[in-house]
Amino acid sequence: MKAAVLREFGKDMPIEDVTLDDPKDREVLIRITAAGVCHSDLSVARGKGSMPLPCILGHEAAGVIEKTGPGVSRVKKGDAVVLSWTPYCGNCFYCRAGLPAQCEAYNRAAGQGALFDGTGRLKSASGERIYHFTCQSSFAEYAVMPETGVLPIHKEIPATVAALVGCAVTTGYGAVVNDAQARPGEYLAIWGLGGVGISALMAARLCNAEVIVVVDPNPRKEEVARRFGATHYINPKTTEDVPAKIRELTQGRGVDAAFDCIGRQAAFEQGYNSIRPGGKLVIVGQAPRGDVFTIPAARAFPAVQKRILGSYYGGGIPEQDFLRILDLYRIGKLELDAMVGKTVPLPGVNDAFRELESGIDTRTVLVFN
Ligand SMILES: [Zn+2]
Ligand SMILES: [Zn+2]
Known part of the structure; x- marks a missing residue:
């Protein structure tokens, strides 16, 4: 698949051929349909985070389930989904306390640029490891993430809008x-x-x-x-x-x-x-x-x-908010269409970063065919 790979802080991300392994236990493979370009991606790209490199950014996306790993019950092939940037384990202190964005398993994995089992699914054409970002890495044609990172939504919701709801x-x-x-x-x-x-x-x-x-x-x-x-x-x-x-x-x-x-x-x-x-x-x-x-x-x-x-992440249970927000959108109470600015293909991500730095008024969204 094609992906924008961050190899050096402060430099453009080349579009590369990348391999993505199949989903493991309780993971899903998602075909990305839209990915918003957010300030948090930009901060990491400019070296203001602590991500290991090379990595694939992108944490505000929508897609379609392409394949499910063993034990997945939340979604099936063909489901349209919003991606969350805090998949959670459901078993740790914070998950039980109703603070899934503080999930210990997630924070450990995200800090290592890995998925929950501590390993990654991404490799460059030469076989070198590429790190995950927020267990999502959606500046790419496909992503593998834990099933708790996806929420099925109505098929009629535009992918661009669904993506922005994800962050x-x-x-x-x-x-x-x-x-x-x-x-x-x-x-x-x-x-x-x-x-x-x-x-x-x-x-x-x-x-x-x-x-x-x-x-x-x-x-x-x-x-x-x-x-x-x-x-x-x-x-x-x-x-x-x-x-x-x-x-x-x-x-x-x-x-x-x-x-x-x-x-x-x-x-x-x-x-x-x-x-x-x-x-x-x-x-x-x-x-x-x-x-x-x-x-x-x-x-x-x-x-x-x-x-x-x-x-x-909105201080609540993000996936409950996703549904509430999308309902409000469907009945015309939230004009989310007006938030979507330019839609550009994946290689437009580097210009989108520069426009974000210059204070663009609306959100640029990467769209995939
Ligand atoms: Zn964001
Ligand atoms: Zn947890």
Whole structure:
């Protein structure tokens, strides 16, 4: 099969012929139909993660089941599926605690660039091992992953939309619905309007928030923000005191919840200072390694009863959210089609990375025939 192989951080990924072994116990072989190009892939490609190389990125995808390994019961050949980037074992402490994204087996495997049995299924044409990324590696025509990494969906759902539900949409939607538990009439603010931020914005509108402020340094995002339901836009580059501006828009109180969808220290601090007493700062973005976020330790923190929450993959059970989100999409309550930007074939992935770095407004999705 053809795959984009990351061989050197910071360099383009060549499209290579790669071999993929058959699925083993409780694994499935998926023919990839669409794969979104996400900031998390870009960060790894630019050397900001700790992945062993060479590896195949891609963690936001949809596909069709091509073959099932022994013991698979969740899907059968021909099923259309959304891929998750946290397949889980179902037996560890975290799986039993309802936190499948923290699954010990998954985190061990993903850290080694392997699948759950500690081995890989990917090799280059010369027989050299290629590492898996998030047990998924969907910048490729096919992928093998544990069966808990796929969820069957309606065949009519466009693959491009299903792919985005596998990462950006669930991450942003869940931050608002699961972590902040937003309610009608609330005041919310969102930092960063990439795929995750737009998804959080759509969820905020769905929750009937009264005020939805978007903070993004790219002035082109104002129009995007308003199209997806923001009531106000703030450019932090041209606004001296962002929290003061937000208090002005919220009867002097601050927002009920602030969402960092950008992973920047300045956004964490502005978010913290923009929430009302008892409000929630929900941190979704992955900040660069070494970044530190400071808050006043004395008086301010306990006395104002603020809460700071880390939000990962939407904070719930991702596959339950996939189904809920796709139902909302089918009845017209979430306009996920509008999130899909360019669709390009696999070799377009390198340009898609460059466009992502320059702050493209919509999601580029790789499509496969
Ligand atoms: Zn992602
Ligand atoms: Zn587990």
